[in-house]
Amino acid sequence: TAHAAPKKVLIIGGGDGGSSEEALKHPSVEQVTMVEIDGDVIEVAKEHFKAVHNGVFDNPKLRVRGEDGMKFVRETQEKFDLVALDLNDPVGPAAALYSMEFFQQLRQVLAPGGALVLHLGSPVAQPERVAELSQRLHSVFRIVRPYTMYIPLYGSLWAMAVCSDKLDPKAFTADEIDRRIGQRKLQELRFYNGETHEGVFALPNYVRDLVIPARLKQPSRGRRLGVVRAAVK
DSSP states (O other): OOOOOOOEEEEEEOTTSHHHHHHTTSTTOOEEEEEOSOHHHHHHHHHHOHHHHTTGGGOTTEEEEOSOHHHHHHHOOOOEEEEEEEOOOSSGGGGGGGSHHHHHHHHHHEEEEEEEEEEEEOTTTOHHHHHHHHHHHHHHOSEEEEEEEEETTTTEEEEEEEEESSOOGGGSOHHHHHHHHHHTTOOOOSSOSHHHHHHHTOOOHHHHHHHSOGGGOOOHHHHHHHHHHHHHO
């Protein structure tokens, strides 16, 4: 299924500017709204984290809002093609940003075909947290696609998820991803390409057991065997 490239992006958190800078690499993006509750984080980032944000705070497409992200989502009348939660772990003050109530509110600000992306934590160190957040997301969104990456800074495999009612990232082939990367002239990508797109959604069994409800699990071995037999014939 063809999906339109995102035009409006909302980032909750991400005061260092890194997520905004990544979003604005895509030529289709017309506006990024970053909502960061701590204004000091933004000021420190502007002065000391230029290697992270690459001057994104001077980009006219970036709109910075120094306020509570939950309040912004609750009150906004805007719709966004992509919402990214660039947040701390879901403990203490940040816990409410991972609640089912907030996930439901985020769903309401998504444009048709829009998606929410967020991190779930480490399936190695925090399996219960990853499982609980996945369960909440499945109760709100029709499509939840967890994926994993090894994050050197954290020294662990990390789980994230793409959530939507219409967009299924696993529906895109490696060739389609590479075509879009070329079309958008995205240069100097150190990790992402068509093959890595497919690869991050290939979950180890112990992660799959955490993030995929029993009703959605399929016997992958038989399915793969069928593909191999078809190729041999």
